[in-house]
Amino acid sequence: VEKEGIQNVQFKMADIMDLNFPSESFDHIFVCFVLEHLSHHTAALRELKRVLKRGGTITVIEGDHGSCYFHPESEAGKKIWNCLISCQKRLGCNPNIGRELYPILEGAGFKDVEVTPRVVYVDQTKPLLVDRFIKKTIIAMVEGVKEHALDLELVNEETWEKGIKDLHKTAEPEGTFFYNSFKGLGFK
Amino acid sequence: VEKEGIQNVQFKMADIMDLNFPSESFDHIFVCFVLEHLSHHTAALRELKRVLKRGGTITVIEGDHGSCYFHPESEAGKKIWNCLISCQKRLGCNPNIGRELYPILEGAGFKDVEVTPRVVYVDQTKPLLVDRFIKKTIIAMVEGVKEHALDLELVNEETWEKGIKDLHKTAEPEGTFFYNSFKGLGFK
Numbered sequence: 001v002e003k004e005g006i007q008n009v010q011f012k013m014a015d016i017m018d019l020n021f022p023s024e025s026f027d028h029i030f031v032c033f034v035l036e037h038l039s040h041h042t043a044a045l046r047e048l049k050r051v052l053k054r055g056g057t058i059t060v061i062e063g064d065h066g067s068c069y070f071h072p073e074s075e076a077g078k079k080i081w082n083c084l085i086s087c088q089k090r091l092g093c094n095p096n097i098g099r100e101l102y103p104i105l106e107g108a109g110f111k112d113v114e115v116t117p118r119v120v121y122v123d124q125t126k127p128l129l130v131d132r133f134i135k136k137t138i139i140a141m142v143e144g145v146k147e148h149a150l151d152l153e154l155v156n157e158e159t160w161e162k163g164i165k166d167l168h169k170t171a172e173p174e175g176t177f178f179y180n181s182f183k184g185l186g187f188k
Numbered sequence: 189v190e191k192e193g194i195q196n197v198q199f200k201m202a203d204i205m206d207l208n209f210p211s212e213s214f215d216h217i218f219v220c221f222v223l224e225h226l227s228h229h230t231a232a233l234r235e236l237k238r239v240l241k242r243g244g245t246i247t248v249i250e251g252d253h254g255s256c257y258f259h260p261e262s263e264a265g266k267k268i269w270n271c272l273i274s275c276q277k278r279l280g281c282n283p284n285i286g287r288e289l290y291p292i293l294e295g296a297g298f299k300d301v302e303v304t305p306r307v308v309y310v311d312q313t314k315p316l317l318v319d320r321f322i323k324k325t326i327i328a329m330v331e332g333v334k335e336h337a338l339d340l341e342l343v344n345e346e347t348w349e350k351g352i353k354d355l356h357k358t359a360e361p362e363g364t365f366f367y368n369s370f371k372g373l374g375f376k
Contacts, residue, residue: 066261067366069254071287099259102311103362114313117366121305123290174291178255178305178368 016044021051028052032061035104039092045108052188058110060184061118064098067180068138070170077170080163083149084142090152098182110186122177134171138179142167204232212241220249223292227280233296240376246298248372249306252286255368256326258358265358268351271337272330278340286370298374310365322359326367330355 014020016034029048035041045058052058065085070077088095097104102115122129143164149155155163170177202208205228217236223229233246240246253273258265276283285292290303310317331352337343343351358365 064257064366066257067255069252069284069287071291073254073284073287096257096261099257099261099364099366102313102364103259115309115311115364117307117309119305119307119368121303121370123303125290125302176287176290176303178252178287180307180366180368182309 017047019047019051023050024053024056025051026053027056029056029058031058033063035060036062036088036095036097037093041094041097041104042108045104045110049109049188054188056188058105058184058186058188060101060105060186061181062098062101062184063095063179063181065095067098067178069178070167071176072166072169072174074163074166074169076159076163077166079155080142080149080160080167083154084145086154087145087148087152098180101182101184105184105186110188113184113186115182115184118181118183120177120179120181124173124175130171130175133179134175134177135168138177139164139167139171205235207235207239209239211238212244213239215241215244217244217246219246221251223248223250224276224283224285225281229282229285229292230296233292233298237297237376242376244376246293246372246374246376248289248293248374249369250286250289250372251283251367251369253283255286255366257366258355259364260354260357260362262351262354262357264347264351265354267343268330268337268348268355271342272333274342275333275336275340286368289370289372293372293374298376301372301374303370303372306369306371308365308367308369311363312361318359318363321367322363322365323356326365327352327355327359 016038017040029052031048035044038044048058065088068081085095094100102113105113105115120129120133122133124130146160150157150160169175204222204226217240219236223232226232236246253276256269273283282288290301293301293303308317308321310321312318334348338345338348357363
């Protein structure tokens with residue numbers, strides 16, 4: 001539907017390694033939580049750079065699972081969080097890519113690269129984040145690799161259950177949680 | 189020396205567990221990188237609260253050594269960083285106290301506590317921080333526990349030397365470094 005002042009947005013799916021667009025098509029490219037799931041992130045960035053106009057900009061937001069820590073801390077809690085990292089690494093991905101964003105964007109040939117941290121810190125003064133970040137993002141994400149982690153024997157079922165219980169303690173009144181993503185900006 | 193518009197500041201040393209001031213003496217109390225070095229932080233905070241006026245405020249800034257990560261990452265680099273944490277813990281201190289600042293300030297009886305993270309992220313676009321933070325703060329701090337760590341057999345000399353070399357790589361053009369402190373504010 002096109003109304004006055006409202007432009008159509010078209011969603012298109014494509015292979016990030018082989019984009020079906022002419023070179024220098026776009027003014028800006030926005031990439032969010034994508035590179036961490038690729039085994040060839042530089043090839044993807046070079047293809048994205050191809051379709052970016054000269055003088056255009058790219059924004060890349062990526063997390064870093066190695067940035068995560070919490071209170072109360074427990075061995076089981078840390079262990080199952082590290083299962084998420086191990087599972088993702090075994091798929092050929094880089095769950096700790098955030099810290100590398102600067103050299104990666106430079107290496108892909110972008111100019112004037114600027115990377116800034118984007119912190120999520122949660123304590124009981126932020127009940128929405130306790131629910132949506134700790135419980136519905138972090139713990140949900142960890143629970144998503146349970147079978148994979150047990151299959152790989154990275155952890156046993158008993159430690160898994162204890163770890164999940166311990167992570168829920170970080171969502172209780174005494175608990176705190178910290179995670180950091182990075183936002184990178186570069187020019188072509 | 190007292191000049192127009194300039195007030196004398198008097199520096200006094202005292203035992204933080206037994207302050208030689210009457211109760212309700214001060215409008216504001218500023219504590220920076222102190223609690224991490226104490227084994228009884230709550231007792232210290234209660235004594236600080238005693239000398240704070242009703243309605244007065246306290247600012248507490250503390251680091252969290254568990255927040256530290258870097259690129260390139262290496263096992264030896266992580267190992268010697270963890271030596272710093274272990275040495276401090278064995279002295280009865282809490283080098284990872286930052287994440288606990290909220291429950292600690294609440295537990296000491298301060299009101300309307302607000303804790304915010306204070307991130308240090310360094311890449312080659314910040315040459316001053318590369319020099320002053322990575323080299324002259326972080327690596328210098330790690331080097332300070334070398335003998336203690338070797339005495340405790342937390343690490344051998346060869347791994348130590350490799351770890352120091354690896355940490356210096358984070359100060360090279362491809363390197364990045366992340367550390368997070370917390371700033372807490374509370375009312376009496």
